[in-house]
Amino acid sequence: MEALDPDVIARVEQLTLAAKEASLGAISGIHSAKRRGTSVEFAEHKEYAPGDDVRRIDWRAYARFDRYYLKQFQDEANLKVYVVFDASGSMGYGDGTRGTNKLAYARTLAAGLCHLALSQRDAVGLMTLADGGREFLPARTRSSHFEEIVHRLVRAQPKGKGALAAGVTSLTELVRGRGLCIVISDLLDRARPGDQSVLDALEVIAARGIEVSVLHVQHPDERDFPFETPAFFSSMEDSRRMFVQPRVLQKMFVQEMQRYRQEVAVRLSAARIDHQLAWTDGPPAELLSAYLSRRMHLLRVRA
Amino acid sequence: MSFLSPALLFGLALIGVPIAIHLIGRKRAPVLMFSAYDFLEEVVQRLARREQLRQLLLLLLRIAIVALLAFGLAGPGLKSLVAPVAVSDTLIVLDASHSMSYRLGSSTLLARAKKKAEAILRDRSQGLALVVVADTEPRPLAAQPNADRTALIGALEDVTPGPRGGDLASAVKRGLELFGEGSVDLFLISDLSENAFGAGDALASTKVHAVTLVDAADRDDPPRALANVGLGPLVHEHLSDGGERVIVTARNFGAAPASGELRLTLDGQVRARAFIELPPGAVSEREFTLTELADGLHPGDVTIAAEGDGYADDDTAPLAIERFAEPRVLVVNGDPKSVSFRDEIFYLERALQVAKPEVAFDVVAADDLSTQRLDAHKVLVLANVPAPAASVGQEIADFVKKGGGLLITLGDRVSFEAYNEVFGAILPARLRDQWAVADPKAHDVLASALGLTDIAWQHPVFRRFDPVSEPAFTQSHTFRHFFVEAQDLNKTRQLMRFSSGAPALLERAAAPNEGRVLMWLSTIDRDFSDLAIRPVFAPLAAQMLRYVGGTLRSAPDRAYVAGVPGELVLPAGVSRAHVVALGQTKKPSPPIAVDASNPTASLPAPGHYALAASEGGPPIIGTATSAIASLEESSFQPVSREELAKRWAAGDVAVLAASAKTPGAPSDFRGYAHLILLALVLVFSVQSLLASRG
Incomplete structure (x- = not known):
């Protein structure tokens, strides 16, 4: 019934368009051949897509069909992309302020990446985390799978704690073989003392050989803290609230957030996890393009 | 510690205002949903002690600002530890004669005099004090001399110029009677018009320590007469050719030559003008002849507009001309x-x-x-x-x-x-x-x-x-x-x-x-x-x-002087009549009845009048007349200190000008208003600095 909701349909179409627009703007694909030159078993031909290595075009196939095809081998074809989508309460921030709502921004990024991956005939899976629970959509390669992903993304509403650390950890059981895990989150899920933090969890799965990318979604208000009027600040994930004089603590808060972003960057870098800050006051297409370019560059360096 | 205005200490109750704002302001703060709440909470917890201290300091500083304001306005001060050798009480005699309604600049002399009285009361905060208003009768503003300066200053507000001249000598005597045995410093606040001082032994009392003449007009010592040109009684004649002649007398009471325009107005229209120049003290007459006046009553007046003349009461002389049709x-x-x-x-x-x-x-x-x-x-x-x-x-x-x-x-x-x-x-x-x-x-x-x-x-x-x-x-x-x-x-x-x-x-x-x-x-x-x-x-x-034929006036064509008894002529056959006001002249209250056996009456105010056979009845034709203002208060010829000392038998008592140092023991009241002001500025600055950091 929910699928017939006009609002949902509209949002799905809007997100689909945005995803395609974002993915078309990318000059690179999500991945490239990892084992170039090795004798692996031919799997199938894949139609050329922007970002593919032109050296791997099958010129014979071109002569026959007058279209560009790339030979795909077993390892390449089986790449699985898992998008971990954080829909915790804090992702709902940003309505009516400068910058886009974080969740909406994250949806566009997630849908764009999924669309790109599916257009490269990669299998794409989606895990949404909200209100302490998670929903998992297994990885598929068929193009119709995109619609299901988009529906899941649209249905995801910001609520409660995200349980991001547990969600990421669970990927170790779900990902088999070569896989890419893209985490889209604001990483504001602070762990209680003694609990595993989301950074800890990311380090764990990276240590297990799963390639991880993190799109760290941030709203400009979390960077600048532009508030001036004394007010009660309320948590978006539970019922806590407190009276704050913003002008008193603005400087310290800004420094604290900067320190946290640096900590994230350093720890993820040390764990060889690709990390991309995503400010919601910039166009998602540009961000996606920058992310993919940088990722391709990193892959080449690592190769 | 004592205060010049202790009543203002009630303003301390206003310290509740910043507290209320502090509490209510927090309750009315908006609620904002914020994503990075955990980080915010960490920062707040780290700053909590410092912020609480800052808020408390801000609250205390704001309370201090209110308290200092109330404290400062109350006029705090400390009495000297060394007791003064002799303390004189203060007697202020305030001239409230009608001449004090003279307008000098933007205020009347009486308004200036009241401010001076207030300043003296504030300055001389020690000992007993009393203010006696010199009206037609001396009027003390308190039953007895007392130390409550605030009450005396408040009572000054209700003092208004009297209808006639005041008697300063009687007021001084009345005031001295109310004081006990102590020494009294006397302050005479007046326009210094010599006719208000009279003669006598007002200063013969041994209680008087010193007399200070305070000039309400702030002139140099010795002062000169204030500018004033006044109109005397008008002379009106019916001419044999049917015209009307009005003779106007103007007198310059000032110390400088005066000039101005005379204007005769009848029935609301200016009928004649003349320019008049008067040396100091001079009297001059101008004659106006009016022709072709219609039969009936023609109320009007003669006015003079002289430059610098601040006393308006004697600038207008009402005039009523009655004309009748000749009998057949x-x-x-x-x-x-x-x-x-x-x-x-x-x-x-x-x-x-x-x-x-x-x-x-x-x-x-x-x-x-x-x-x-x-x-x-x-x-x-x-x-x-x-x-x-x-x-x-x-x-x-x-x-x-x-x-x-x-x-x-x-x-x-x-x-x-x-x-x-x-x-x-x-x-x-x-x-x-x-x-x-x-x-x-x-x-x-x-x-x-x-x-x-x-x-x-x-x-x-x-x-x-x-x-x-x-x-x-x-x-x-x-x-x-x-x-x-x-x-x-x-x-x-x-x-x-x-x-x-x-x-x-x-x-x-x-x-x-x-x-x-x-x-x-x-x-x-x-x-x-x-x-x-x-x-x-x-x-x-x-x-x-x-x-x-009934076409001759019953009363002579003369102008009466308001407030001065004059003989009214009743028409033949009328044994009893009432004075009624014509036009916009203020109606006499209570009605004035005159009797043929004793037709003397005093018209209460300048204006037009006539006789009526009964109270409230129509005016009797041929009885219209007018009353001009008394010139009793028109002279502003000032008395000198030396002359006053002679007149009032001052003896050894020094008569000082207001510009001289206030006599008597110096006040032992040391005001700290300037220190309060300094503290206020300091506290306000710190508060602003602290608030800006918030």
Whole structure:
């Protein structure tokens, strides 16, 4: 019934368009051949897509069909992309302020990446985390799978704690073989003392050989803290609230957030996890393009 | 510690305001949902102690600001630890005479004086103090000298200029009576007009330590008279050519030459202007002549606008001019003759023909009287007319009862018995027989003839005559006249007598709405008297006809001075009347009643007035008059300190000018308002700094 909701349909179409627009703007694909030159078993031909290595075009196939095809081998074809989508309460921030709502921004990024991956005939899976629970959509390669992903993304509403650390950890059981895990989150899920933090969890799965990318979604208000009027600040994930004089603590808060972003960057870098800050006051297409370019560059360096 | 205004310490209650704002402001703060709440909470927890301290400090500083404000306004101070050797009490005598309403710049002298009194009370905070207002009667602002400066300063607010001059000497005496044995410093706050100080031994008291003359006008010492030009009583005359003459007297009371414009306004329109220049102390007259005024009442005034003149009360002199239509006269000739100069009314006709304004008249023979319509005329003259039929007599009596005027002159055609019978109700007195004083043909006739005397010069008939004309009456000769019944004389008015003492001209005592009746007890031709050939006859004849015709003013054309008792002239036949205000003049309250036996009254304020027969009734025509402001307060000639010391028997008491140092022991009250102000600035700065960091 929910699928017939006009609002949902509209949002799905809007997100689909945005995803395609974002993915078309990318000059690179999500991945490239990892084992170039090795004798692996031919799997199938894949139609050329922007970002593919032109050296791997099958010129014979071109002569026959007058279209560009790339030979795909077993390892390449089986790449699985898992998008971990954080829909915790804090992702709902940003309505009516400068910058886009974080969740909406994250949806566009997630849908764009999924669309790109599916257009490269990669299998794409989606895990949404909200209100302490998670929903998992297994990885598929068929193009119709995109619609299901988009529906899941649209249905995801910001609520409660995200349980991001547990969600990421669970990927170790779900990902088999070569896989890419893209985490889209604001990483504001602070762990209680003694609990595993989301950074800890990311380090764990990276240590297990799963390639991880993190799109760290941030709203400009979390960077600048532009508030001036004394007010009660309320948590978006539970019922806590407190009276704050913003002008008193603005400087310290800004420094604290900067320190946290640096900590994230350093720890993820040390764990060889690709990390991309995503400010919601910039166009998602540009961000996606920058992310993919940088990722391709990193892959080449690592190769 | 003591305070100049302890009542203002109630302002300390306002320290609840910042506390309330602190508490209410937090409750009314908006709620914001924020994503990075955990990080915010960490920061808040780290800053919590510092922020709480800052908030507490801010609250305390804001409370301190309110408290310091209330404290500072209350005028805190400390009394000196060393007791003063001698402390003088303070007596302030505040001049509230009417001249203190003089406007100097933007405020009156009284307003300035009140500020000075307040300053003295604040400055002399030690000892007892009292303020006595010098109005027409001395008026202390407190029952006893006391130390409550705030109450005295508050009572000053209600002091207003009095209606007349004040008496500073009485006020000083009254104030000193209320003080005990201590030494008193006396402050006289006044416009220093010498007429307010009077004379006496006001300063002979041993209590007086020193006297300070405080000039409300802030002039140099010795002061000069303030600029003021005032108008004196107006003189108004009806001219013989029908015009009106108004003579205006202006006087410069100031110490400098003055000039200004005189303006005469009637019926709301400016009718005449003149420019006037006056050296200091000079008096000048200007004469205005008005013509072509319509009949009726013309209220107006004369004003002067002189540069620098701050005293407005004497700048306007109200003026009321009443004009009447000349009466139409029917003359009944009782003894016509073919030789004109022997005719009974020959001289009367000549007199009326030269009268100005002209008196219109018709002449009929006695036989034709019964055919005449009397109501077409205002005045009827019976000149030696034989007694008519009873019906005609009744008609004439009705004419008089309805307001018509009647002049009766006698002669050989008159039978006193018939007259008494026909005209008994309207005669001033019943007639008796004739008396032949002398034979006109005798050689010594002039020696034995009677002259005219005991003339009622204030009566409207004779008011126009100059006293120099008296010989013309006394030297006239009457050879024969009628007597009247002596018992009737007490109910009539004798306007003129023969030199024998017998009545010559009588006026009937008429009721207010009845016509006037005059009776000349001799002839108006030369048969019984030679008055007709005397120069006074023509104006006398015209005045008699105007008077019985009701067109002569009952009261003299003079301006009264407001507040000064003056004699009002009641119309003939009116024994009791009420003064009513005309136009916008403030109605006297309570109504002023005047009695014919004692017609003296005081008109309360400058303006136009008239008499009314009853309280609230319409004004009686011919009684309009006006009152000008008293010039009693117009002089601002100041008294000098030396002169005051002599006048008030100051003896060894020093009379100081206000510019000299305030006498008496220096105040032991050390005010700390400046320190409070400094603290306030400091606290406010710290508060602002602290708030800006928040």
